Amino acid sequence: MNGAIGGDLLLNCTDMSVLERQRAHLKYFNPSFDSPLAGFFADSSMINGGEMDGYLATAGLNLPMIYGETTVEGDPRMSISPETTLGTGNFKKRKFDTETKDRNEKKKKMNREEVTEEEEEKSKITELNNGSPKSIKKMKNKAKKEENNCSNDSSKVTKELEKTDYIHVRARRGQATDSHSIAERVRREKISERMKFLQDLVPGCDKITGKAGMLDEIINYVQSLQRQMVHSGYSHEMVNSGYSNEMVNSGYHHVNPMQQAETSSDPLSCFNNGQAPSMWDSYVQNLYGSLGV
Amino acid sequence: MQPTSSMNEEFLKKWQMGLQIFHPSIDNTSVHERKKAIKLSADVAMASLRKGTTCWSRALIEKTATEDNFLVRQMLSGIKAEALINKKLPKRTVCHRKIVRRSKKILRRKSKSASEEAAAKAKRLVKRRTQGLRNVVPGGELMSNDVLLLQETLDYIVSLQTQVNVMRSIVDAAEAEIER
Numbered sequence: 001m002n003g004a005i006g007g008d009l010l011l012n013c014t015d016m017s018v019l020e021r022q023r024a025h026l027k028y029f030n031p032s033f034d035s036p037l038a039g040f041f042a043d044s045s046m047i048n049g050g051e052m053d054g055y056l057a058t059a060g061l062n063l064p065m066i067y068g069e070t071t072v073e074g075d076p077r078m079s080i081s082p083e084t085t086l087g088t089g090n091f092k093k094r095k096f097d098t099e100t101k102d103r104n105e106k107k108k109k110m111n112r113e114e115v116t117e118e119e120e121e122k123s124k125i126t127e128l129n130n131g132s133p134k135s136i137k138k139m140k141n142k143a144k145k146e147e148n149n150c151s152n153d154s155s156k157v158t159k160e161l162e163k164t165d166y167i168h169v170r171a172r173r174g175q176a177t178d179s180h181s182i183a184e185r186v187r188r189e190k191i192s193e194r195m196k197f198l199q200d201l202v203p204g205c206d207k208i209t210g211k212a213g214m215l216d217e218i219i220n221y222v223q224s225l226q227r228q229m230v231h232s233g234y235s236h237e238m239v240n241s242g243y244s245n246e247m248v249n250s251g252y253h254h255v256n257p258m259q260q261a262e263t264s265s266d267p268l269s270c271f272n273n274g275q276a277p278s279m280w281d282s283y284v285q286n287l288y289g290s291l292g293v
Numbered sequence: 294m295q296p297t298s299s300m301n302e303e304f305l306k307k308w309q310m311g312l313q314i315f316h317p318s319i320d321n322t323s324v325h326e327r328k329k330a331i332k333l334s335a336d337v338a339m340a341s342l343r344k345g346t347t348c349w350s351r352a353l354i355e356k357t358a359t360e361d362n363f364l365v366r367q368m369l370s371g372i373k374a375e376a377l378i379n380k381k382l383p384k385r386t387v388c389h390r391k392i393v394r395r396s397k398k399i400l401r402r403k404s405k406s407a408s409e410e411a412a413a414k415a416k417r418l419v420k421r422r423t424q425g426l427r428n429v430v431p432g433g434e435l436m437s438n439d440v441l442l443l444q445e446t447l448d449y450i451v452s453l454q455t456q457v458n459v460m461r462s463i464v465d466a467a468e469a470e471i472e473r
Contacts, residue, residue: 187440194443201450212415215422218446222429225453232460233332 296455300342304455307338314371330364333357335460337368339452349445352432 169186171177195214199205202221208214311334336357340350358365426442427433430449436442 190440212418212422219425219429228457233328235464
């Protein structure tokens with residue numbers, strides 16, 4: 001299935017940042033999880049004044065794969081890019097698409113599909129292109145009305161959606177509709193989402209709740225990783241100077257030790273991964289050569 | 294998520310290339326110099342994997358460039374990523390201390406109820422920790438908002454993990470070889 005392969009591609013691509021990959025991971029395994037992923041990327045690029053253009057580009061490039069798995073058939077937004085390809089031509093459309101996705105994310109308590117259609121109807125009616133600096137609009141949260149809107153409007157709606165640059169958010173039922181508090185809530189949810197990912201990453205953080213404790217653990221973990229690197233650097237040096245003496249004294253040729261190293265040591269086998277052994281040999285040979293042997 | 298093996302391989306490749314560039318020049322250098330070269334090349338390799346998309350990678354390259362510009366340029370040209378050294382960073386936010394102190398005094402004058410105080414204390418804790426995180430992550434001070442900071446830490450942690458994995462496996466393999 002295209003989506004399955006795409007998920008793998010995403011996971012192995014080092015161009016993407018970790019966050020994108022984790023979201024792809026989640027989407028891949030849990031198609032019903034409509035995470036507010038892409039909307040954040042579009043949003044963050046706007047917050048930073050478009051500094052991370054390269055970042056968004058990769059986000060845009062890889063998004064189509066994600067959408068292909070999770071958006072439902074009746075979704076009018078699919079009319080924008082029906083095929084899930086990694087074509088760069090989809091990039092621009094995806095950027096605007098992400099914003100509508102973000103809007104959707106706000107209505108977690110309502111049925112998703114109904115909300116999508118209802119909301120797009122509303123946006124078509126109340127379309128504001130006045131370029132107001134506020135990026136968040138308040139809209140009253142209504143009960144489930146206008147459930148099955150005609151999808152004839154959908155093409156028109158999607159075109160108008162493409163014009164806007166802002167993320168439209170709807171207030172939740174029973175919550176303050178002040179634009180400031182909505183913005184705050186968006187920010188808080190983004191932060192908590194990222195904290196969740198960090199919790200998966202840092203070992204031993206399942207039981208810790210609360211931002212302060214988590215941040216503490218994260219700081220400790222990063223510092224310990226950095227210290228480990230320094231230590232590894234030290235031991236590299238020692239090992240290599242020791243190794244070089246060995247080699248010189250016993251008059252070994254490069255090749256033999258390398259091959260034995262490859263077969264005997266388990267840690268290195270994680271790299272082998274179906275790669276031809278000759279390539280790995282040459283890798284390791286070069287590495288040892290370059291480390292001052 | 295844990296670093297994948299393809300990430301490990303790519304890091305190893307880039308690091309190797311960097312070390313090969315340094316190799317001719319480090320034959321007669323001291324242990325200290327070689328250690329620095331190893332660490333520097335590892336840092337640059339790690340940062341170049343992201344190809345300038347993340348803030349920390351750009352900041353890291355700039356930091357290593359201030360330590361040893363020549364080596365960094367050499368390495369980047371070796372791995373064909375010269376553009377990375379010119380990537381611009383967001384401006385550092387300047388905090389005028391007098392203004393900050395004055396506003397804090399004003400805030401403190403307001404009387405607080407017990408619950409509010411607890412919340413304020415929690416906020417202070419969180420703020421202190423985020424500041425600590427900014428100090429640890431390269432380029433942390435340049436990130437204007439918390440959301441971005443957390444995103445960057447995520448990426449940075451995974452890169453650190455790949456680096457440590459690769460280094461550790463090499464050391465293990467070499468030690469196993471020596472022992473026999």
